[in-house]
Amino acid sequence: MYAILDIETTGGKYNEEGITEIAIYKYDGHEVVDQFISLVNPERDIQPFVVNLTGINNNMLKNAPKFYEVAKRIVEITEDCILVAHNANFDYRILCTEFRRLGYDYERKSLCTVELAKDLIPGQSSYSLGKLVRSLGIPVTDRHRASGDALATVKLFKMLLDKDTDKRIIQNSVRLNPKHQLEPRHIDIIAELPSITGVYYIHNANGDIIYIGKSNNIKKRINQHFTGTNAKSKKIQSKVTAVTYEATGSELVALLKESEEIKRIKPLYNRALRRSIFTHALYSFKDDNNYLNLKIDVADGRKKPITTFSNRQSGKSFITKAVEDYNLCQKLTGLYQTKSSCFNYDIKNCYGACIEKETPESYNSRVNALIETNSYSNKDMVIIDKGRDVDERSAILIKNGVFKGIGFFNLNYQINNIDVLESIITPMQNNRDTQHIIQSYLRRNKRLKIIKIT
Known part of the structure; x- marks a missing residue:
């Protein structure tokens, strides 16, 4: 659990500042579950340059609560939380100073989004909150007011969690959270999980990820792990201390994240060398008569496939439908073995490419249309799917036909501006597995929105 905060102060000498406004959003890694926003009477004058910056003046704070009146609420909302702030050293120091004046020793673990951003989003021209969120297309209102800046930090932190592909933030959170150090009952873990699409992470007592999975219903899938009787399920049941998850909304994003993170993190109970998720592929070649032929064959890493399939039957079903949709020849697609005309020609459903009645140019144009639809080779595009x-x-x-990564957006501006788009994208590896996942998903979901990049 995280307490994402921003504090506005009077300014002045080091350790003599007072708080004028505080905003805290309690964030569980997915949504804000509690919040506290208040002006605070600092019992001292505000520096003129601060008044110009924030718009908060002494008159506004006359009837505001003093810090001791809000201190109990701050302690409660940040209990068992990691404090998160943009330039966390400043906000944490100010809080500790105010509590020290009350004779209370305030201690919390903290995370700084400046440091996280420098690590996870390198190369930015500035890491000040205003310039950074602007470059990432994150909307911000009430700049230099506690609530506006804290909300912008929530959105930034959400993006940083997405970009933390090694899951260091989450693992440290599990490790530091004292309630996870006791062995909870499996039913308690399940009760806190949602029935949504996403990727889930099973942790041991040290916070280490021991298993990664993907599901369209995380609660149901974890329940299956905890009630399974096979050897792997029993090992997971004996080691599990916590389950965290990442909502994706999109099944495609979940599939890609699962594939990437298993390879990157290599959890103990995911198979170290997973068998390739596809076995067969669609290839094309020209015959002696200059006709484009299609063939379903065993996947060969040395050849460049048009698309791939989980098994031969899946490939055969695809090519059978393609023959119908594109008026292709059964013989030239490997579905009908003959030295003369194919069966479809005999019933007038083939134009005769099998016996050279149709010109290669005419026939090949339809084959190329099929290839263009089912391959993203050399293409520049963005696939748009559900969000969280x-x-x-x-x-x-x-x-250029290479999978670059995934991201989430709220505004069309973020995907129509290529610089902003590349900033919000979390880079991921392009490999044969990701190509298969994307192509298979596109075949199953014909209505997906695809934007071509010009």
């Missing part, structure tokens, strides 16, 4: 919230969408970026 109603007003959010996910983006899968492909440049």
